[in-house]
Amino acid sequence: MKHILITGVSTGIGEGILLELIRNGYFVFGTVRNPKDARRLQKEINSDLFFPVIADITQNKTVQAAYKVIQKKLASNPLDAVINNAGILIGGPFLHLDIEQYRQVMEVNFFGMVNIMKTFIPLMGNVHKKNPARIINISSVLGHYGLPYISTYTASKFAVEGFSDSVRRELEKLNIKIIVLIPGAVKTRIFAKNATDDYAYAKDSVFEKSGHNMRKQMLRREEQGISAQQVGAQVVRILKSPKPKPRYHITGSPWIEWYWPKYLPDKYLDFILGKMYR
Numbered sequence: 001m002k003h004i005l006i007t008g009v010s011t012g013i014g015e016g017i018l019l020e021l022i023r024n025g026y027f028v029f030g031t032v033r034n035p036k037d038a039r040r041l042q043k044e045i046n047s048d049l050f051f052p053v054i055a056d057i058t059q060n061k062t063v064q065a066a067y068k069v070i071q072k073k074l075a076s077n078p079l080d081a082v083i084n085n086a087g088i089l090i091g092g093p094f095l096h097l098d099i100e101q102y103r104q105v106m107e108v109n110f111f112g113m114v115n116i117m118k119t120f121i122p123l124m125g126n127v128h129k130k131n132p133a134r135i136i137n138i139s140s141v142l143g144h145y146g147l148p149y150i151s152t153y154t155a156s157k158f159a160v161e162g163f164s165d166s167v168r169r170e171l172e173k174l175n176i177k178i179i180v181l182i183p184g185a186v187k188t189r190i191f192a193k194n195a196t197d198d199y200a201y202a203k204d205s206v207f208e209k210s211g212h213n214m215r216k217q218m219l220r221r222e223e224q225g226i227s228a229q230q231v232g233a234q235v236v237r238i239l240k241s242p243k244p245k246p247r248y249h250i251t252g253s254p255w256i257e258w259y260w261p262k263y264l265p266d267k268y269l270d271f272i273l274g275k276m277y278r
């Protein structure tokens with residue numbers, strides 16, 4: 001049986017991936033911050049294949065405690081895959097956000113992921129395995145181009161992308177594949193969780209109107225996004241693939257969310273976004 005660790009399974013994409021993994025017979029260690037979420041999920045899922053673990057990925061103490069619990073449960077089995085999913089988003093105009101908000105997003109989306117990899121790689125397979133161990137880092141289309149009023153998040157996801165490229169080329173030697181999964185809009189509440197407060201900073205400023213337009217569009221995008229289960233199904237395909245690629249993107253509107261913004265020259269994208277976020 002394959003053993004998988006995934007961070008942030010309480011809601012959204014993490015929960016969707018968790019459900020798909022269990023449906024496909026994987027044994028899943030899923031991190032949550034709140035014991036209430038662990039109890040709720042256990043009750044809802046009602047499967048021996050789910051083992052909740054309490055961890056805040058920004059708090060090394062809790063990550064080390066999770067390591068001990070998982071190491072014991074694995075006994076002599078290897079950890080076959082780690083999925084770095086936990087993430088947050090703080091939006092708002094750059095000039096109205098403070099540096100602590102940038103740090104907060106980087107702590108979860110980037111440093112938290114780095115710490116999870118450093119901590120759990122020692123539990124992952126061995127060099128000679130035919131089927132390589134895998135680390136899937138959940139990035140975003142916003143790790144490839146920047147929209148206005150979301151710079152904390154964009155910076156953190158660009159960091160995930162660059163870091164993953166660099167480390168992928170190192171961990172080849174350990175037969176560990178690093179794979180970046182790049183979703184477009186997914187129907188979760190990651191943006192809505194923050195959307196009420198963020199733009200209040202910009203009140204009566206030149207950014208107020210366009211910031212509000214951006215907020216409305218992001219909320220609409222979130223509503224119209226693909227389902228978390230679809231992302232989960234993609235994760236299962238990646239885990240089953242004998243030769244996984246370094247990157248996969250998954251979006252409901254590939255032209256709007258991926259090809260045009262990624263490949264249009266910046267000056268055209270600036271023009272279009274300037275019109276959209278007037």
Ligand SMILES: NC(=O)c1ccc[n+]([C@@H]2O[C@H](COP(=O)([O-])OP(=O)(O)OC[C@H]3O[C@@H](n4cnc5c(N)ncnc54)[C@H](OP(=O)(O)O)[C@@H]3O)[C@@H](O)[C@H]2O)c1
Pocket residue numbers: 007008009010011012013014031032033034055056057058084085086087088108112138139140141182183184185186187188189190193222225
């Ligand atoms: N939704 C999208 O459109 C979209 C698109 C592209 C990429 N993504 C990425 O997908 C991932 C999941 O996002 P989502 O949309 O599913 O959002 P979500 O529903 O808000 O889920 C985020 C998960 O991360 C957990 N988390 C937050 N801070 C944490 C911390 N310090 N330590 C441990 N866990 C923490 C949350 O736990 P709590 O419940 O305890 O807060 C929750 O389980 C993120 O990396 C996000 O950037 C999302």
